[in-house]
Amino acid sequence: MSSPDPEGLDLAALVRGDADAPPSPEAALGAAALRADLDQWSAPEPPADLAERTLARIALAAAAPPVHEPHSALEVLTTQPFAPAPGTKRRGLVIRLCVQALAACLLFGVSASFTAFVYPAVVHALEEGRLEACQLRLTRLARALEAYRNANPGADPLHGAALRRALIEGGFATAEDFVCPGAGGDLHGVDSFVGAKPGARDDYPVFWDRFGNHPQGFNVVYADARVELLDVNDLQLKPAGR
Amino acid sequence: MPAEAPRRDESLVTALAAGDPGALTELMHRYQRPLYGYLVRMLGSREDADDVFQETFLRVVRHAGRFDPSRRFRPWVYAIASNLIKNTYRARGNRASQSLEPHDEEGPSLLSTLVGRSREPSEAAQREESAERVRSAVERLPEKGRNALVLFYYQGLPYAEIAEVLEVPVGTVKSRIHNALGKLGHELASKEGLS
Numbered sequence: 001m002s003s004p005d006p007e008g009l010d011l012a013a014l015v016r017g018d019a020d021a022p023p024s025p026e027a028a029l030g031a032a033a034l035r036a037d038l039d040q041w042s043a044p045e046p047p048a049d050l051a052e053r054t055l056a057r058i059a060l061a062a063a064a065p066p067v068h069e070p071h072s073a074l075e076v077l078t079t080q081p082f083a084p085a086p087g088t089k090r091r092g093l094v095i096r097l098c099v100q101a102l103a104a105c106l107l108f109g110v111s112a113s114f115t116a117f118v119y120p121a122v123v124h125a126l127e128e129g130r131l132e133a134c135q136l137r138l139t140r141l142a143r144a145l146e147a148y149r150n151a152n153p154g155a156d157p158l159h160g161a162a163l164r165r166a167l168i169e170g171g172f173a174t175a176e177d178f179v180c181p182g183a184g185g186d187l188h189g190v191d192s193f194v195g196a197k198p199g200a201r202d203d204y205p206v207f208w209d210r211f212g213n214h215p216q217g218f219n220v221v222y223a224d225a226r227v228e229l230l231d232v233n234d235l236q237l238k239p240a241g242r
Numbered sequence: 243m244p245a246e247a248p249r250r251d252e253s254l255v256t257a258l259a260a261g262d263p264g265a266l267t268e269l270m271h272r273y274q275r276p277l278y279g280y281l282v283r284m285l286g287s288r289e290d291a292d293d294v295f296q297e298t299f300l301r302v303v304r305h306a307g308r309f310d311p312s313r314r315f316r317p318w319v320y321a322i323a324s325n326l327i328k329n330t331y332r333a334r335g336n337r338a339s340q341s342l343e344p345h346d347e348e349g350p351s352l353l354s355t356l357v358g359r360s361r362e363p364s365e366a367a368q369r370e371e372s373a374e375r376v377r378s379a380v381e382r383l384p385e386k387g388r389n390a391l392v393l394f395y396y397q398g399l400p401y402a403e404i405a406e407v408l409e410v411p412v413g414t415v416k417s418r419i420h421n422a423l424g425k426l427g428h429e430l431a432s433k434e435g436l437s
Contacts, residue, residue, distance in 0.1 A: 012419045016395055034427045038395055041376040043279030044288065046295070050278065051270050054296045058266070058303050160293025162333040 052211065059235035060205045060220060130182040131214050131229070137177050138221035141207045144173035145223070182213040251315035259306040269315075270299055276397055277323060283392050284327050286381060294330060298323045317406035320399070324389060324407055331385070379429045387422035394419045 013019040014031045015038075144167050149155075151170070158166050167173040209218035217231045249257075249265075251272065257265035277298065281291035301322050309318065380388060386408075393404045394415075404419075405412045 010416075012394060012416065012423055015423055016398075030427070034423065034430070037376055037430050038426075041283075041373045041380065041396075043275075043282055043396070046274050046278035047288075047292065050292060050295060051267070051274060053292075054270060054299050055267070057296045058300050061300055156329065156332055158333055159297060161287070161289040162293070162330060166333075 049211075056208075056211065056232065056235065060208060127182070127215060131216060131219070133181040134209065134214065135219050135221075135227040135229075137180070138207050138209075138219055138227055139225050140177050141167070141173055142221045142223065142225040144177070145206055146225070148172045180209055180213045182209070252309075252311045252313070255302075255306050255309045255315055256311050258303065259309065266299070266303060269302070273319060277319065280320070280392060280397050281323060281327070283377075283380070283396060284389065285330060286377075290330055294323060294326045297326055301326075314403065314406070316399070317403040320393065320397070320403075320407040321409070327389075376430070379426055382429070383422050383425060387418045387425070390415055390418040391422040391426070395423075 009021070009023050010019050011023075011027070011031070014027065015034050017031075017035060145163070148167055148170060151172075164178055168175055168178075204223045205220045206223050208220040211218055211232055217229045219227055220230055221227045249268070251269065254265040254269050258269065274295075278291055278295055281294050282288055285291050285294065298319065302319060305322075309315070380391065383391065390404055390408065393399045393407060394401075399407070401412045401415050404415045408415065
């Protein structure tokens with residue numbers, strides 16, 4: 001197909017402002033008018049955390065599958081944060097002393113000391129609850145994805161917003177499932193979880209938290225509905241094909 | 243001592259293929275704004291643009307080892323994004339790719355549109371053409387013409403690179419842009435009661 005412009009003139013370049021030889025003053029004015037129209041439509045700035053989330057997605061996609069056996073969300077909660085460490089005896093002694101001190105504080109009615117001990121524990125317990133609720137929702141999403149794939153064999157792969165829409169519109173998941181309890185309810189809305197392209201492998205990460213939803217790290221659920229709590233600093237970029 | 247020249251995009255892809263994550267960060271930094279703008283304009287949704295941006299760079303990483311450094315990176319990354327846009331249209335059930343005209347048919351001549359729209363520049367500057375009206379008019383263009391137009395006008399790519407992105411001859415690119423601009427100018431002028 002040849003250029004449709006008359007006499008070899010590049011009218012499109014004239015509109016873009018690249019051409020310096022307009023065919024007529026009217027064409028030059030018309031091009032300026034059209035350019036003024038087109039320039040009205042400016043593109044929005046990308047989100048500030050777009051690069052960070054992209055790097056995380058790449059790192060997750062390239063992450064080696066975990067070598068240990070699948071475990072439940074509850075096991076993650078009970079084993080990872082409270083794993084036994086060296087010096088348990090000494091720690092036990094410290095804890096006992098702390099408990100005694102706490103009891104003393106209670107006995108003597110020192111409410112300030114009481115608050116200082118109990119408040120962090122309450123906060124910790126609440127956050128643990130949010131972490132567990134988040135993991136349960138992620139598990140539901142992974143199962144919803146499996147149900148969607150079974151109901152739509154051979155469908156085009158979906159990811160991200162398209163996948164989210166398909167799961168909700170198909171009745172496989174609810175909008176609430178996509179909201180992380182650690183993100184402050186509606187704070188991040190349905191963007192709290194970002195879905196990845198469904199892979200054929202069971203160890204493929206399919207949904208994960210946004211960073212900052214939980215102080216302990218971020219949750220990832222794999223295609224087999226197994227949940228894992230990861231630290232963003234542990235992610236390694238691995239170029240493919242190497 | 244002269245300042246070190248910035249590394250070419252193609253060198254960065256080679257470094258990325260060799261396992262340099264800093265090269266990926268630099269590429270993403272360079273392309274974040276233009277590519278995101280392209281995606282938002284083509285997809286009409288920030289959410290979808292966000293996803294496709296991530297998927298584009300995921301593919302850049304996956305295929306960096308196969309990139310031919312004698313080629314240019316920019317049309318390569320735009321070609322990846324363009325293919326993902328088509329996938330997104332398909333996933334939407336072609337809702338987004340619906341247009342007033344089903345095929346890339348020839349519309350009004352660009353020259354006649356431009357001459358018909360001629361006016362004093364000061365008038366043009368004073369017109370309150372809303373971004374929404376332009377967006378809506380561009381969205382109704384046939385998908386091929388819209389893609390060529392956005393790459394040409396908003397992304398500033400030369401014809402040769404657009405031809406690489408769309409995998410069509412340069413003449414076809416020019417024709418698509420010409421038709422798209424003609425239709426767009428005609429439609430915008432029609433809405434203003436100029437024609």
